Amino acid sequence: MAQVSDQTQEQVSVLMVVSRQPNGYRRAGLAFNKGDNHLLLAELSAEQVAAIKADTRLKVFETSMAVDSPGSLDIPNGDTSLTSTATTTASVSLSFAEAIAKLDKANKEHFTSSGKPQCIALEALMGQFISAAERDAQWAAFTATADGE
Structure with a gap:
């Protein structure tokens, strides 16, 4: 780069x-x-x-x-x-947490109506395919860690 x-x-x-x-x-x-x-x-x-x-x-x-x-x-x-x-x-590809930090919560193209990050937005930042199930698992771990801080 x-x-x-x-x-x-x-x-x-x-x-x-x-x-x-x-x-x-x-x-x-x-x-x-x-x-x-x-x-x-x-x-x-x-x-x-x-x-x-x-x-x-x-x-x-x-x-x-x-x-x-x-x-x-x-x-x-x-x-x-x-x-x-x-x-x-x-x-360089971003980690899940780094990708989340770059997303805008107010942008419907970045987050779903239920508040989860859009897979397509994550894929663009992470440089890899991420299924909804993978996103949900990583999102649960991410929010649990964030809530515990």
Whole structure:
């Protein structure tokens, strides 16, 4: 990953798209790879965003990511093949607790209505598939530890 300077990092809006379809699945004029795909929102039309969000085969949420140097995004475990022509870098996978710390409780794309973290949001930060059962077990352990402190 590129070295991050002490300067304040600029944040850019990104559409995080997780596909369980085979590589090359297409929607809105874009080809998606199986797994995480990160798209700069500024480079997408409103129609493309709507079409991607409407596709039930894709899990989609909006987030922001840091630009750590001119033309370089700090994309956590991202598939950089579909991001803009900017140079991208992948960061280290986060643990469950680290991923939880990065989620916004007020964002329905990060947490369910019952207060559990969304699997798709965790997957994007942890860099691996997490089932609802795995999430529930880790969430129970996490909340028990948090309540015990």
